[in-house]
Amino acid sequence: MLKYTLQRIVLMFFTLFIITMMCFILVRMLPPVEIPIEDPHSVVIAQRREAMGYNKPYLVQFGIFIKDIFTRFDWGISDKLYFGQNVADIFIEKLPATIIVNLYSIILSIPIGILLGIWAALKKNTWIDHAISTLTMVVISVPSFVYAFLIQYFLSYKLGWFPFLMKGGTDWFSPAMFVSMLPAVLSLSFGVIAGFTRTTRAELTEVLTSEFMLLARTKGLTRRQATVRHALKNCMVVVVPAIFGEFIGIMSGSLIIEKIFAVPGVGSLYINSINGRDYPMFMMLTVFYTVIGLLASIVVDISYGFIDPRIRMGSKK
Amino acid sequence: MDQNFEHIPQEKFEFAQLDAHIHDTKFETKAHGYFADAFIRFKKNKSSVVAACIIIFLVIFAILAPIISPYDIKQKDNIYVNFGPFIKSIADTEVGFFDGGVVYDSQNENQMLVFRAMAEETGNDPLIKILGEQDKETLKRGQTVITKTYKVRVNKYYAVGVRYLVMSYEEFQKIQDFQNETGYQVILPYVEAKDIYGISDNPNIWYKVSDNKGTPALDKDGNFVPAYSTSKSKAGAEYNSIRIKGDDGSYIYSYSKSGAVQCRINYFNYYRYVNNREPMFIFGTNSIGQDLFGAVGIGARFSLVFAILVSAINLTIGAIYGAIQGYYGGAVDLILDRIADILYEVPFMVVATLFQLHLAQKVGVVPSFLFAFVLTGWIGMAALTRKQFYRFKGQEYVLAAKTLGAKDSRIMFKHIFPNALGTIITSCVLVIPGVISSETTLTYLGIVNLSEFAGTSIGVLMSQGQAAMTTSPHAMFFPALFVSLLLISFNLFGNGLRDAFNPSTRGVED
Numbered sequence: 001m002l003k004y005t006l007q008r009i010v011l012m013f014f015t016l017f018i019i020t021m022m023c024f025i026l027v028r029m030l031p032p033v034e035i036p037i038e039d040p041h042s043v044v045i046a047q048r049r050e051a052m053g054y055n056k057p058y059l060v061q062f063g064i065f066i067k068d069i070f071t072r073f074d075w076g077i078s079d080k081l082y083f084g085q086n087v088a089d090i091f092i093e094k095l096p097a098t099i100i101v102n103l104y105s106i107i108l109s110i111p112i113g114i115l116l117g118i119w120a121a122l123k124k125n126t127w128i129d130h131a132i133s134t135l136t137m138v139v140i141s142v143p144s145f146v147y148a149f150l151i152q153y154f155l156s157y158k159l160g161w162f163p164f165l166m167k168g169g170t171d172w173f174s175p176a177m178f179v180s181m182l183p184a185v186l187s188l189s190f191g192v193i194a195g196f197t198r199t200t201r202a203e204l205t206e207v208l209t210s211e212f213m214l215l216a217r218t219k220g221l222t223r224r225q226a227t228v229r230h231a232l233k234n235c236m237v238v239v240v241p242a243i244f245g246e247f248i249g250i251m252s253g254s255l256i257i258e259k260i261f262a263v264p265g266v267g268s269l270y271i272n273s274i275n276g277r278d279y280p281m282f283m284m285l286t287v288f289y290t291v292i293g294l295l296a297s298i299v300v301d302i303s304y305g306f307i308d309p310r311i312r313m314g315s316k317k
Numbered sequence: 318m319d320q321n322f323e324h325i326p327q328e329k330f331e332f333a334q335l336d337a338h339i340h341d342t343k344f345e346t347k348a349h350g351y352f353a354d355a356f357i358r359f360k361k362n363k364s365s366v367v368a369a370c371i372i373i374f375l376v377i378f379a380i381l382a383p384i385i386s387p388y389d390i391k392q393k394d395n396i397y398v399n400f401g402p403f404i405k406s407i408a409d410t411e412v413g414f415f416d417g418g419v420v421y422d423s424q425n426e427n428q429m430l431v432f433r434a435m436a437e438e439t440g441n442d443p444l445i446k447i448l449g450e451q452d453k454e455t456l457k458r459g460q461t462v463i464t465k466t467y468k469v470r471v472n473k474y475y476a477v478g479v480r481y482l483v484m485s486y487e488e489f490q491k492i493q494d495f496q497n498e499t500g501y502q503v504i505l506p507y508v509e510a511k512d513i514y515g516i517s518d519n520p521n522i523w524y525k526v527s528d529n530k531g532t533p534a535l536d537k538d539g540n541f542v543p544a545y546s547t548s549k550s551k552a553g554a555e556y557n558s559i560r561i562k563g564d565d566g567s568y569i570y571s572y573s574k575s576g577a578v579q580c581r582i583n584y585f586n587y588y589r590y591v592n593n594r595e596p597m598f599i600f601g602t603n604s605i606g607q608d609l610f611g612a613v614g615i616g617a618r619f620s621l622v623f624a625i626l627v628s629a630i631n632l633t634i635g636a637i638y639g640a641i642q643g644y645y646g647g648a649v650d651l652i653l654d655r656i657a658d659i660l661y662e663v664p665f666m667v668v669a670t671l672f673q674l675h676l677a678q679k680v681g682v683v684p685s686f687l688f689a690f691v692l693t694g695w696i697g698m699a700a701l702t703r704k705q706f707y708r709f710k711g712q713e714y715v716l717a718a719k720t721l722g723a724k725d726s727r728i729m730f731k732h733i734f735p736n737a738l739g740t741i742i743t744s745c746v747l748v749i750p751g752v753i754s755s756e757t758t759l760t761y762l763g764i765v766n767l768s769e770f771a772g773t774s775i776g777v778l779m780s781q782g783q784a785a786m787t788t789s790p791h792a793m794f795f796p797a798l799f800v801s802l803l804l805i806s807f808n809l810f811g812n813g814l815r816d817a818f819n820p821s822t823r824g825v826e827d
Contacts, residue, residue, distance in 0.1 A: 015659045026671050134364060137812065141804040143754050145761060146797045149783060157787045256758060260783065271762055274670050289664045
């Protein structure tokens with residue numbers, strides 16, 4: 001198992017390295033953003049660019065880039081959006097909003113999703129199950145910005161329960177902030193709840209039909225006891241890693257929601273850096289999202305590896 | 318003995334049992350093949366059948382909507398912006414929809430009178446219904462004043478009312494000709510600002526007012542008193558066309574304005590003059606004045622064609638890649654799998670962005686967008702094909718084909734692939750909603766700009782709608798409804814197909 005885990009982690013770093021290199025070279029091949037002539041930062045930026053090897057071969061530039069990251073955690077300076085500021089500082093400043101919004105939405109989704117999943121599995125092939133399954137399907141299909149629209153229009157505009165946009169400031173845990181976050185959290189949650197429902201239902205139906213459940217019933221446990229003590233326990237073994245995977249996963253799914261609700265987070269920063277052609281920012285966030293994606297898949301893979309030793313590398317679907 | 322078995326003369330063959338009775342029972346029922354069988358199972362799944370019908374309907378919509386819509390996608394109106402659905406013949410029946418209706422809160426008496434004045438002058442009553450009245454008490458200079466406010470439903474198209482327009486003499490003459498021909502009153506008599514307390518920014522006032530806020534000075538019966546100008550010397554040009562009721566020929570219809578004329582025009586009829594038809598917006602208009610009905614159709618066409626194209630290309634690449642992986646296995650499989658793994662982990666947003674930045678100018682926006690989808694999109698398909706190949710390559714018929722000396726490529730694509738086809742096509746269908754969803758997201762965010770190529774796209778329409786969501790929700794609602802319906806039914810349809818092709822995996826999410 002340790003070998004498997006190590007293998008996965010090494011492979012992850014290898015993948016990350018290659019993706020970073022490809023993206024880096026592709027980004028540097030683009031003509032760099034012109035530095036405004038009159039700006040006092042310009043001299044500094046020109047010097048920084050020189051130090052970052054802007055006129056050297058791409059692989060040398062990449063070497064400098066990697067070296068700067070490892071020695072000083074220096075990801076370069078923003079050349080458009082936050083002119084002259086350190087990219088890493090801005091990123092760290094934006095991170096809490098994203099994490100908090102995602103955390104709330106996960107916290108909201110876990111109980112609802114799992115309960116719905118359990119309910120559907122227990123009532124398998126009844127109208128309840130069909131209703132929940134179809135609804136899950138529907139909810140998963142609809143893109144998140146449609147929920148954002150519905151929530152903004154009905155809850156914020158018609159009923160006036162929430163503000164339209166998330167309020168500014170850094171008082172992350174104040175009640176006003178919580179209320180202003182709720183629309184974003186809700187819009188994110190729909191998809192996540194449906195995802196949990198689906199996973200739980202699929203897993204629990206499989207567990208409920210297995211032989212040890214029959215044994216549990218035979219030895220005299222009631223259906224309720226058997227479900228809670230045996231089925232749920234076995235089912236959670238799969239669902240819990242899925243929760244971690246999902247948490248990491250929705251960080252990358254929240255781009256649009258952050259933009260719509262003006263969440264001052266990493267997602268909107270990323271979109272702005274793309275639309276504003278801020279390459280150093282774009283590069284750092286690309287690495288960030290790649291890491292997020294890799295982490296999500298590795299967490300799920302490794303935990304599955306723990307649960308089911310038959311799952312080996314390369315035998316993925 | 319002659320060992321040449323290859324060229325046995327035909328005469329030497331004879332039937333072994335031509336007259337003997339065969340003791341096998343004949344099939345009573347008709348046998349159906351793999352696909353027919355799947356189709357029977359598919360038909361039993363009600364939700365998928367409904368989904369299939371919805372997809373067909375939406376496809377027909379996408380084909381027909383831009384044809385039905387009388388407007389071109391490039392045609393944009395400057396005034397009818399973010400207006401609701403409107404069809405005049407339905408609006409006239411007062412059924413409560415397709416009337417461009419919008420609810421206005423707290424309209425004061427003055428505003429209500431303006432609506433009445435518009436109705437009287439243009440003949441189109443903007444006021445659909447009064448939904449509620451409210452008395453508001455305010456303290457003004459130590460006295461309590463009761464102001465009445467109304468909640469009303471107003472036809473936005475009619476509420477545009479009258480506009481000022483500066484035009485050339487030729488244009489003025491052309492409109493007169495149009496008026497003579499059709500009988501629609503486009504140009505209305507001019508009102509000079511000096512007659513209405515100097516109000517020069519509200520062309521809708523044609524009556525005598527009692528202050529510079531536009532409070533009407535009504536006569537004792539409660540009617541408006543016309544304030545039309547009769548000073549012939551100020552007229553911009555000769556007017557010899559139909560005149561409004563109550564005009565004894567003394568009203569002037571234009572106002573001279575250095576080399577041109579300024580007129581008060583009835584915008585609804587002016588629209589008729591410009592477009593040769595009256596406004597008809599089945600879904601309303603969006604924030605740049607396009608007809609939403611046609612625009613959604615155009616966007617839908619692009620989304621559907623693009624998604625099908627992407628899924629076909631991905632199917633081809635993925636099938637070949639997966640077939641090679643699955644058939645040869647071993648080191649080939651391992652290396653190809655690592656390549657796929659690495660590509661798979663690149664975030665799609667990054668791929669799309671980089672392709673846009675690098676290729677969009679060289680090969681165009683759409684091809685580079687397509688490349689972005691193809692670059693990582695085939696991986697799922699390859700993984701699936703590979704799995705199917707692992708499943709089938711050990712089976713006897715493959716061994717038989719090998720024994721008979723079939724080439725690798727023949728075994729792969731003639732023998733194994735057709736068996737895996739059902740599963741592969743199914744997942745191909747499931748790829749389509751994914752592509753549409755990503756495409757919509759990227760155009761919504763403005764990362765990919767398809768407007769030049771396709772005119773518009775569903776994502777663009779939605780982001781335009783989002784901007785004016787509170788005042789005109791229809792601009793967001795229709796594209797959102799379309800894309801949601803499309804994605805839901807494609808997913809349901811795909812799931813139904815999958816269950817039909819693999820009855821053993823029913824209910825298990827893959």
